[in-house]
Amino acid sequence: MSLYTTESSIIITCNKRLAPYLEQEVKDLGFKIEEAFVTGVRVNGTLNDCIILNLNLYCASQVLYSLEKFQANNPDEVYNHLLKMEWENILPDPGYFSVTSNVQHPTINNGMFANLRVKDAVVDRLREKRGTRPSTGSELTGAVVHLFWKHENAEIFMDTSGDSLARHGYRKIPGRAPMLEALASATILASQWDKKSPFVNPMCGSGTLAIEAALIASNTRPGLFRDNFAFMHIQGYDKEIYYNEMYKLEDQIAEVPGLRILATDLSELAVNNARKNAIAAGVADMIEFGVCDFADTEVPEGAKGVFFVNPEYGDRLGDIDELEETYARIGDFMKQKCKGYFGYVFTGNLDLAKKIGLKAKRRIEFYTSTIDCRLLEYELYEGTRAVKNTAPESI
Structure with missing residues (x-):
């Protein structure tokens, strides 16, 4: 049997x-x-x-x-x-x-x-x-x-897995404090992104969010990046069944005409590493990389896209005073440049998140390592509805 x-x-x-x-x-x-x-x-x-x-x-x-x-x-x-x-x-x-x-x-x-x-x-x-x-x-x-x-x-x-599936296998240069690939995927799946409209990812670091967005949009499955699973080492394993499933994965990869995924970072080294990771994942041609301050990131107009940023939390990286200013600037940027978009801020510092100055429509709970995190969703209305909160937000 x-x-x-x-x-x-x-x-x-x-x-x-x-x-x-x-x-x-x-x-x-x-x-x-x-x-x-x-x-x-x-x-x-x-x-x-x-x-x-x-x-x-x-x-x-x-x-x-x-x-x-x-x-x-x-x-x-x-x-x-x-x-x-x-x-x-x-x-x-x-x-x-x-x-x-x-x-x-x-x-x-x-x-x-x-x-x-x-x-x-x-x-x-x-x-x-x-x-x-x-x-x-x-x-x-x-x-x-x-x-x-x-x-x-x-x-x-x-x-039947062996090494954890949560690490998708393409990321050769993780960078500082990288987001786990499975977590990045889950946050994208939790968002309102339709996989066709722009995905704007400043402070991209090693590129994990932008790369996972490209993989999800193109239906490129993580199994394509591994060649060893524990199920291969159990009696009765038929490699033809595995190869047939791999062929299906390759056949179901889809092109998404007109999709724009933009990933920027102030660090040229980070952007170079993110580009190398994207090449390893086979999605480099889907992502527009740039070196700039996040506030100089292009946000395509006339679209109902997603602005998605994972700023430093202060627990592992960054100075709190500087980060308070950064979070305030993120809020200003979303209000001024991202009208009509959904804005997402993933953070493990809820006090810093209050500096954004916008009321979150949803607060979705996650963990990164042992840090209690939130994915904050902002609906950035066109016109006058994106008004700064005058009272401190309770998150």
């Missing part, structure tokens, strides 16, 4: 607060959501479905295929259960595997110990059945076994 054609529960994980955008992505691929939670969704499907999910999703982190659920009250019970599983029919010979885990149990105060017990069980089973010891390690370059264990409930998965 091949896992590639056997239906089971699939957990698709994501960073906190990305789940609503991941859920919509998964639905758009034709999957039925069985359960949604803070850090992901659950669907039913086969390992072949996991191939599709790994290749297509912008906001996901891992795609986990469930092998078994069981009860365990201590590490020895985990070991004994996994020792009985037919790993010889799951992992290739010879092969290499890694173990990851998410454990909340009173008998475990170090997750590495849980990983060790899982590894010992799999190794002992394979050594008994094959007479040889498989290779193991911490690098996620082969098969990946994942243990979820909370209270007495345990579940063992094959992590």
Whole structure:
């Protein structure tokens, strides 16, 4: 029985607060959501479905295929259960595997110990059945076994992704304090952008927002930038199925005539690096790069586009006094130059955000690393409706 054609529960994980955008992505691929939670969704499907999910999703982190659920009250019970599983029919010979885990149990105060017990069980089973010891390690370059264990409930998965899907793989020069690619995608999906009107991205840094916008608009999927996934290292893997899915991804890339994506930064080095990242992503011809102060960025007239900026927060970069002036200038720029647009400011400093001087229509919650952030949406009306707030805004 091949896992590639056997239906089971699939957990698709994501960073906190990305789940609503991941859920919509998964639905758009034709999957039925069985359960949604803070850090992901659950669907039913086969390992072949996991191939599709790994290749297509912008906001996901891992795609986990469930092998078994069981009860365990201590590490020895985990070991004994996994020792009985037919790993010889799951992992290739010879092969290499890694173990990851998410454990909340009173008998475990170090997750590495849980990983060790899982590894010992799999190794002992394979050594008994094959007479040889498989290779193991911490690098996620082969098969990946994942243990979820909370209270007495345990579940063992094959992590079909390996390295996190949240890093899309094209960004070779990250720059200072870069935005995670999956987070950038989620913020764009959360916006009102129609993928056809202008996308204006000053302070572009390493170019992540502009590049993700170009990828989303052209339907270029993140799976095209990777050539190794953990599902390739499970018995029964058929590379032809993978290649067929890759061909589909290439065929569905679309041109968007007339689309303008503008990315600028005051740093010439940042713009050069952003251009190199865009070349690696295959979207450099979709983005107009420029070196200038953000207030000198062109905003195409006669369009209902999006102005999207991710300024420094002051926690990791920037001086607070200077940033207060910068945020005030961002507000002035949106009022004066972006009429008819939707304006978006992504920030982890809500006190600085008050300096923008406009009332946000929406405040969408996100995290970047451990920083509580907001994507602030401003509807920049043409005419006289974009009036400065005289009272301090509560964000």
